[in-house]
Amino acid sequence: MTYIAKPKLHHPHLTCNAIGFTRRDYEGKISTLCAGCGHDSISAAIIHACWELSIEPHRIAKLSGIGCSSKTPDYFLGQSHGFNTVHGRMPSVLTGANLANRKLFYLGVSGDGDSASIGIGQLVHAIRRGVRMVYIVENNGVYGLTKGQFSATADQGSVSKKGARNTDVPLDLVGLAMHLGASFVARSFSGDKHQLIPLIKAAIAHKGTAFIDVVSPCVTFNNHAGSTKSYEYVREHNDAVNPFDYIAPRAPITVDYAPGEVVDVQMHDGSLLRLRKLDTNYDPSDRAAAISYVHTQQLRGEIVTGLLYVDADSHDLHQHLNTVAVPLNTLTAKDLSPGKATLDKINAALR
Amino acid sequence: MQPSDTQDPAYFHKVVDCQWACPAHTPVPEYIRLIAAGRYGDAYMVNWRANVFPGILGRICDRPCEPACRRSRVEVSNGNTPEPVAICRLKRVAADLKDDIRAYLPTPAARKNGKRVACVGAGPASLAVARDLAPLGYAITIFEADAKAGGFMRTQVPRFRLPEEVIDEETGYIFTFNVEFVNNRRIDSMKALLTEGYDAVFVGSGAPRGRDLDIPGRREAAAHIHVGIDWLASVYFGHVSNVGRRVIVLGGGNTAMDCCRSARRLGGEDVKVIVRSGFAQMKASPWEKEDAMHEGIPILNDHVPKSFVHENGRLVGMIFEKIYAEYDVNGRRALIPTGEPEVYFDCDEVLIAVGQENAFPWIERDIGIAFDARSNMPIVNKTTLQASLPKVFFGGDAAFGPKNIITAVAHGHEAALSIDRMLNGEDVTQRPPPLTHVVSQKMGIHEWSYDNNVSLDARSKVPWVDAAKALKSIRLEVELGFNADTAWKEAQRCLNCDVQTVFTDRLCIECDACVDICPMDCLTLAPNADETELRQRLSAQALNTEQSLFVSGALKTQRVMVKDEDVCLHCGLCAERCPTGAWDMQKFLLEMSHAGDGCANTAAKKAAA
Numbered sequence: 028m029t030y031i032a033k034p035k036l037h038h039p040h041l042t043c044n045a046i047g048f049t050r051r052d053y054e055g056k057i058s059t060l061c062a063g064c065g066h067d068s069i070s071a072a073i074i075h076a077c078w079e080l081s082i083e084p085h086r087i088a089k090l091s092g093i094g095c096s097s098k099t100p101d102y103f104l105g106q107s108h109g110f111n112t113v114h115g116r117m118p119s120v121l122t123g124a125n126l127a128n129r130k131l132f133y134l135g136v137s138g139d140g141d142s143a144s145i146g147i148g149q150l151v152h153a154i155r156r157g158v159r160m161v162y163i164v165e166n167n168g169v170y171g172l173t174k175g176q177f178s179a180t181a182d183q184g185s186v187s188k189k190g191a192r193n194t195d196v197p198l199d200l201v202g203l204a205m206h207l208g209a210s211f212v213a214r215s216f217s218g219d220k221h222q223l224i225p226l227i228k229a230a231i232a233h234k235g236t237a238f239i240d241v242v243s244p245c246v247t248f249n250n251h252a253g254s255t256k257s258y259e260y261v262r263e264h265n266d267a268v269n270p271f272d273y274i275a276p277r278a279p280i281t282v283d284y285a286p287g288e289v290v291d292v293q294m295h296d297g298s299l300l301r302l303r304k305l306d307t308n309y310d311p312s313d314r315a316a317a318i319s320y321v322h323t324q325q326l327r328g329e330i331v332t333g334l335l336y337v338d339a340d341s342h343d344l345h346q347h348l349n350t351v352a353v354p355l356n357t358l359t360a361k362d363l364s365p366g367k368a369t370l371d372k373i374n375a376a377l378r
Numbered sequence: 379m380q381p382s383d384t385q386d387p388a389y390f391h392k393v394v395d396c397q398w399a400c401p402a403h404t405p406v407p408e409y410i411r412l413i414a415a416g417r418y419g420d421a422y423m424v425n426w427r428a429n430v431f432p433g434i435l436g437r438i439c440d441r442p443c444e445p446a447c448r449r450s451r452v453e454v455s456n457g458n459t460p461e462p463v464a465i466c467r468l469k470r471v472a473a474d475l476k477d478d479i480r481a482y483l484p485t486p487a488a489r490k491n492g493k494r495v496a497c498v499g500a501g502p503a504s505l506a507v508a509r510d511l512a513p514l515g516y517a518i519t520i521f522e523a524d525a526k527a528g529g530f531m532r533t534q535v536p537r538f539r540l541p542e543e544v545i546d547e548e549t550g551y552i553f554t555f556n557v558e559f560v561n562n563r564r565i566d567s568m569k570a571l572l573t574e575g576y577d578a579v580f581v582g583s584g585a586p587r588g589r590d591l592d593i594p595g596r597r598e599a600a601a602h603i604h605v606g607i608d609w610l611a612s613v614y615f616g617h618v619s620n621v622g623r624r625v626i627v628l629g630g631g632n633t634a635m636d637c638c639r640s641a642r643r644l645g646g647e648d649v650k651v652i653v654r655s656g657f658a659q660m661k662a663s664p665w666e667k668e669d670a671m672h673e674g675i676p677i678l679n680d681h682v683p684k685s686f687v688h689e690n691g692r693l694v695g696m697i698f699e700k701i702y703a704e705y706d707v708n709g710r711r712a713l714i715p716t717g718e719p720e721v722y723f724d725c726d727e728v729l730i731a732v733g734q735e736n737a738f739p740w741i742e743r744d745i746g747i748a749f750d751a752r753s754n755m756p757i758v759n760k761t762t763l764q765a766s767l768p769k770v771f772f773g774g775d776a777a778f779g780p781k782n783i784i785t786a787v788a789h790g791h792e793a794a795l796s797i798d799r800m801l802n803g804e805d806v807t808q809r810p811p812p813l814t815h816v817v818s819q820k821m822g823i824h825e826w827s828y829d830n831n832v833s834l835d836a837r838s839k840v841p842w843v844d845a846a847k848a849l850k851s852i853r854l855e856v857e858l859g860f861n862a863d864t865a866w867k868e869a870q871r872c873l874n875c876d877v878q879t880v881f882t883d884r885l886c887i888e889c890d891a892c893v894d895i896c897p898m899d900c901l902t903l904a905p906n907a908d909e910t911e912l913r914q915r916l917s918a919q920a921l922n923t924e925q926s927l928f929v930s931g932a933l934k935t936q937r938v939m940v941k942d943e944d945v946c947l948h949c950g951l952c953a954e955r956c957p958t959g960a961w962d963m964q965k966f967l968l969e970m971s972h973a974g975d976g977c978a979n980t981a982a983k984k985a986a987a
Contacts, residue, residue, distance in 0.1 A: 030824055034832040034949050036452050038899045038918045051897075062823075063889040063957025071894035218890060246889060246957045258887050262935060 033057050045081040053078045055105035059098065063250075065217030065243030065258075066096055066165045070103040072220050073134070073163075076227035077104060080275070082132060088124060089134040092117040092146055095172055096138030096165035096243075104134075115146025118153035118162075122344070125158050128354035129345050132231055133160035140170050143179040143198045154207040154236050159343040161230040162209075162238045164200055165217075167245035168256040175248030186253030199325065201335055204238040205318050210341035211237035212317075214332045216261050217244065222332060225273040229334070232273075234295040235341035242330060255328075266324055268309045268333040274299040292339050302334065311337050379909050379929045381938075384880065387814045390966040392926060393943050394876045396465060399446035401788035403812070403970050404428035406443055406465055407876040411828060413468055414869035416862070419479045421472035426479075427969065430506050430552075430787050431531075433544040436470025437857070438535055440632075440663060440782040448873055451922075452898065452945050461837040463871045464860075471865040473544070484513035486556045491515035493801050496576040498565050501529025502783050503582035503774030505552050506790020510973040511797065512555035519576075520557060523564035527553075530584055530775075531783060533611040534633070536640045537853040568741040568770075578769045578797045581741075581756075582790070585775035589733040591628065595686030599693035603686065606637045606731030613640055613852065622726025624648040626696055628683055629731035630660030635667065637729040638675045643852045650723070651677045652696075654713065656703055669856070673849060682713060684720060686728065695724045734780045755779070762806045763793040771796060791972050798973035810971040819877055819963045820953075826963055828877050830950040833870035874948045878966045881939055883931040885960035892952035892961055893917065900942040901952060906932070916942055 033054070041049045053074045058067050077087065084106035091097035093114035100109050108131070112120045121135050135153075142150045142164050153162070168181040175188050179198045186192055204212045211233040215223040223241065230237035242261050244250045250257040255264075269290075276297035290311070292300040302311065310316060317336045324331045351358065383389060392398050396406040405424055412421035425432035444450075447462030493516050497504035500522035508518045526532055527549040531540065553559060565571055571579060588605035590596070596603060602622065604612075606629065612618040625646040627638040630653035641649045651670065653660055657679040660667065671677065681698040688694060698721045701713040736755055741747055748757045748766035756765050758772045765772060773789030775781060796806045819826045841858045842848065848856045860868060893901045899918035906912070912927060913920040920927060925944035932938060953961040969975075 031831045031949070031951075033895065033951065034897045034947055035834055036832060036947060037897060038945055039451065040918060040921070041899070058895075058955075061957065062955045063887070063891045065889065067894055067955070068890045071890070218888065220890070244889070246887075250887070258889055259934070 031057075044078050046083060048078065048081075048084075050074060050078040052106070053084065053104055055100070055102045058102045060095060060102075061171075061247045063246035064095070065167065065241075065245070066099050067102070068217040068220065069163065069165055069223070069241050069243055070099050072217075072223040072227055074103050075220070075224045076231065079224070080228055080231060082231070086131055087134060088121075088131045089136060090117050090121045090124065091136040092138075092141035094138040094141045094170075095167075095245075096136060097141055099165065100134075100136050115141050115144075115149055117141065118146065118149035118158070121160055122153055122156065122158045125160065125344070126348075126350065126355075128356065129159075129350070129352075130354050133158075135160050135162045137162070137164050139164060139166045139168060139178040139180040139200075143200060147179075147198075151203070151207055154204055154209045154238065157208070157210070157236050157341070157343050157347060159235055159345070160237070161227065161233075162236065163227075164238075164240045165243045166200065166240050166256070167243050167249055168254070169245050169249040171245045171248055175245070182255040185255040186251075188248050188251055199322070200240045201238070201321060202318055204236075204240075205314055205336050208236075209238045209336075210235035210338040211334075212336040213238070213334045214240045214242070214330070216242045216265060216330075216332055218258055218262065219265070219267075219332070222267060222270065225271060226334060228273040229271075229294065229298075229300050229337075232294045232296050232298045233337070233341065235338070235343045242332075261330060264328055264330050266329040266331045268320075268331060268335070269302040269311060271300055271302040271334060274301060292337055294339065295341075300334070300337070311335060312339070314338075379906060379912060379927065379938075381883075381931045382926065382928045384878075384928075387812050387968060389926065390814075390816070390876075390878050391812070391968050393878060393946075394966070394968070395446040395448050396443035396463075397876070397968065399442045400429075401442065401785045402429045402791065403788075403968065404443075405876065405967055405969065407872055407874050408967055409472060410463070410465070410468055410869045410872040411874070413471055414829070414866055418472050418476040419482070422476040422479055423482050425469055425472060426551075427972075429784060430509055430790070431502060431548045431783065432469050433473030433548050434531055434540060435784060436466060436468075436473050437540050437544070438531070439466050439469070439784055441466045442784070448875055448945070449871060452873070452947060464837055464840070464868050467838075467840050467860055468865060468868060471860050471862075474859050475862060475865075480551070480554070483551055483554065486554065487513055487515035489515060490517050493517065493577045494519070494575065495578045495580065495797060496521065496571060496574070497580045497582055498571070499529055499581070499583035499774075499776070500524075500527035500549070500559065500561075501582050501584050501774055501786060502531060503776070503786040503790040503793070504529075504580060505549060506787045507580045507582065507773070507794045507797070508555070508557045509552050510791060510794035512552070512557050514798065514974045516797075516801075518557045519560060521560045521563050521565050523562070525561050527559060527561075529582075533614045534607050534636070536610065536613070536636050538639070538643065538848065538851065538856050539636070541853075541855050566740045568747070569745050572745065576769075577801055578771065580793055580797070581770065581772045581776050582774045582786070583776045585734040585736045585780040587735045587737040588633075588730065589735055591683060591730050591732060593683055593685050595688050595693075598691060599686045599688040601691070602693040602726060603728045603730065606633045606729050607734060609729055610636055610640060613644070618644070620645045622646065624725045625650075625727045625729065626723060626725045627651045627729045627731060629653060629733070630655055630662055630677075630679070631731060631733070632662045632666050633734070634729075634731035635662050635670045637731050638670055639673055640852060641727075641729065642673055642675060642849055646727075649675050651675060652681045652683070652698060652723070653677065653679050654682050654701070656680060659703070673845065681721065687722070693726065693728065695722055696728065697722050734775070736776060736779060761792070761809065762796045763789055764796055764800075764806060768800065791970065794973040795971065810975070812971055813969045813975065815967045816878070816880070816964050817967075819950075819965055824954045826877075826950055828874050828963075828965070829870070830874070830877075830948070830963070832873065832947050832949055833867075835867060835871055837871065838864050838868045875946075876966050877948050877950070877963050879928075879941065879946065879948070879950075879952060880962045880964045881928065881930050881941070882960050882962070883933055883939065885958045886930070886933050886939060887958055887960075888933055888935055888937070889957060891955040891957065895951045895955045897949065897951065898945045898947055900944070900946050902940045903933070903937050904940055905936070906938045912940060913942075916940060918942070920944060
């Protein structure tokens with residue numbers, strides 16, 4: 028951790044986005060996490076993504092639970108709405124907030140303990156319901172705040188800093204998310220912002236549950252030989268399926284590839300995901316194939332990263348429930364109490 | 379790019395912009411920290427070792443350090459107008475607030491070494507030579523035409539900018555080393571001086587001749603037309619104590635500013651500066667122009683003097699032609715008349731401050747000292763300051779024409795080093811490297827032995843005495859200097875550029891923590907490339923090619939760590955966020971080797987052993 032605040036001085040050529048903010052305006056307080064924590068890189072990626080998308084900070088709500096990961100919303104988007112919930116309860120609070128005000132972008136930030144252990148029931152149902160949010164799991168495979176015990180996502184056979192071997196079967200969060208019907212599922216690595224920033228941007232643009240599992244090394248307890256979530260191990264075993272570019276709505280498409288090399292996915296807001304195919308015939312719209320591929324590669328010790336599955340024709344909870352189109356706090360007494368004539372009509376329909 | 383060689387003293391030296399820009403390479407951030415700590419005497423001595431006249435320079439230095447100061451590059455778009463740290467004013471604080479420092483001065487040599495060195499002129503260059511050589515045992519004799527030492531600093535710089543007691547004090551320190559001072563003796567023959575058996579002769583006689591202006595009316599109205607530097611000297615000696623009511627000062631340099639401000643104090647009510655060049659192109663330092671205008675002196679630019687107008691031998695005015703400047707492809711300036719009618723200004727007195735010249739009528743041309751045929755200047759080696767006659771050295775304005783005091787001091791140090799090497803039988807062209815110390819500032823996980831919290835304050839203004847009071851006296855010092863509180867506040871603006879970010883590639887795990895935290899976006903992990911490409915590819919483009927890029931060796935992923943040195947705040951956050959200590963903050967202290975320092979004279983010492 029650091030005592031001094033990050034100096035307000037910035038690069039003389041720091042640029043503003045479309046709504047007049049610099050990237051520095053999207054920062055939060057200085058991080059109190061250990062030096063070198065992967066989570067700080069994820070915070071930096073979120074700052075980058077929101078700045079590049081020119082989202083007004085007041086249109087974002089960031090929610091989190093408990094843990095190292097869940098502390099991070101304090102370190103980015105300092106001018107946005109925020110809520111720290113009870114351990115593992117972020118998904119239900121977020122669901123409630125989303126139902127009350129559908130005009131905000133929801134950023135759920137959680138960790139492997141918060142999401143894969145204490146909060147797994149919450150995670151499952153929020154995804155099932157299709158709550159529109161970006162659900163980021165900052166996954167380091169250990170309980171950092173309690174000194175490095177294995178978490179539910181630690182790989183079988185991986186070794187703790189003290190030398191103990193993990194015998195439990197790991198929870199595969201991306202597989203789980205795909206099974207539960209998340210319409211945007213990705214995995215990334217905190218040490219690869221070139222991949223992570225476009226993923227976060229696409230996830231924010233996505234209408235539906237966007238789930239991103241980010242492998243984020245715990246530099247204090249899980250960055251040693253024998254760990255499968257260290258900087259070195261992840262770099263060596265990173266199987267990136269489809270590097271892609273996020274192209275904002277109406278932005279000129281400058282990235283040019285030969286036909287057959289790219290797959291375009293049109294998002295609801297008019298933005299475009301242009302995926303570059305690598306040597307595999309990976310198809311991110313085929314959920315069953317994606318689940319199978321991720322699983323096969325995991326057995327080989329490879330960590331598949333990139334956009335694993337996307338349903339461009341997704342729906343969210345508001346569509347399922349047919350809710351009103353505006354935030355609840357903008358409804359007037361007249362909207363809420365439409366008068367006797369309307370009541371009679373409703374009653375008549377129920378007879 | 380090849381990995382940067384931080385072992386080369388020049389690499390880190392260049393990062394310390396102020397010290398790099400200072401001709402004498404004063405360790406500026408080092409003494410600013412000492413001032414912040416209230417250790418004024420120590421701050422003074424850091425200065426004294428490098429520039430000999432901290433109290434004088436703290437008032438009237440040309441301050442090449444300030445335009446170079448990084449602060450003026452990073453304050454851009456911070457809401458304030460970007461301004462450098464008030465380095466010069468802080469230097470004065472060290473001089474003003476120090477206790478008695480005489481105990482820290484070198485002791486006079488116990489034994490003379492038998493070598494005799496003559497210095498011509500008692501200006502800053504000669505005094506610096508004496509300062510360096512006398513404590514080593516050399517017998518130094520300084521010849522001075524005036525009664526007191528100081529040269530230009532004493533006789534041309536007006537007292538309201540530089541009080542006499544400051545000059546007395548700082549020239550006085552040098553005479554504590556048993557330097558022989560022969561005053562009131564003008565050297566009028568180099569040939570004769572050379573016969574007196576000195577082992578070396580240093581010429582630090584300045585550029586004593588003010589340029590005149592030969593235009594119609596000059597001779598007829600001569601009684602009321604003066605050459606600026608001679609007039610300033612007359613003011614100093616008390617030969618001149620008043621001036622006409624309407625005064626025109628011709629010229630745009632610092633001497634012109636001294637002339638007009640002096641004239642304001644000697645009864646000039648309508649004083650104006652009229653200059654040929656544009657306002658921005660004037661040679662005077664921006665702050666000196668401001669000071670003059672602050673005292674109600676208008677500056678009229680783009681006016682070429684055509685003639686002096688006189689009636690019955692009395693000056694009544696001057697005629698000027700308005701021009702504009704045009705630059706050809708080679709950047710040469712041509713002054714083109716605008717075609718407007720000539721302009722006439724009434725005046726009672728004119729001061730000509732259009733430049734200074736060197737004059738060496740006293741150096742015979744047949745004694746082996748080669749002169750350049752065109753410039754009529756001696757041929758002097760730029761590094762060693764040696765003339766073609768090996769035992770003769772030149773420094774200060776006498777060497778390469780009018781510059782400034784801090785350059786003269788730097789020349790003095792270098793000439794003293796040359797003399798010391800020559801008289802020890804060493805090659806004068808071999809220069810000893812500077813002395814460097816690199817020490818980690820780490821005290822704890824996130825504690826440093828320097829103050830890394832960057833102040834956002836704007837530059838502090840120096841208080842002045844009441845303008846009406848100031849204009850009544852030619853001796854009353856105008857600037858009051860910072861008090862201790864303001865000095866501390868201003869010192870906090872310094873970015874500690876000498877506390878270097880030192881990178882060890884084999885420790886880096888490429889976690890991005892430093893890249894993410896850097897407030898200036900000056901760090902990037904990237905595949906290596908040539909410099910032009912790399913500069914484009916960084917987190918923020920590094921467009922200032924005068925500043926280095928630091929490039930590490932290849933890391934595990936074959937990428938390199940690249941740092942743009944241009945805008946680094948030296949806040950140390952990269953090192954605080956580094957989990958492996960690959961970044962460390964290390965103080966780099968560079969001191970120039972002076973005569974007798976460290977490894978100098980090793981050959982002679984070995985030969986003697």
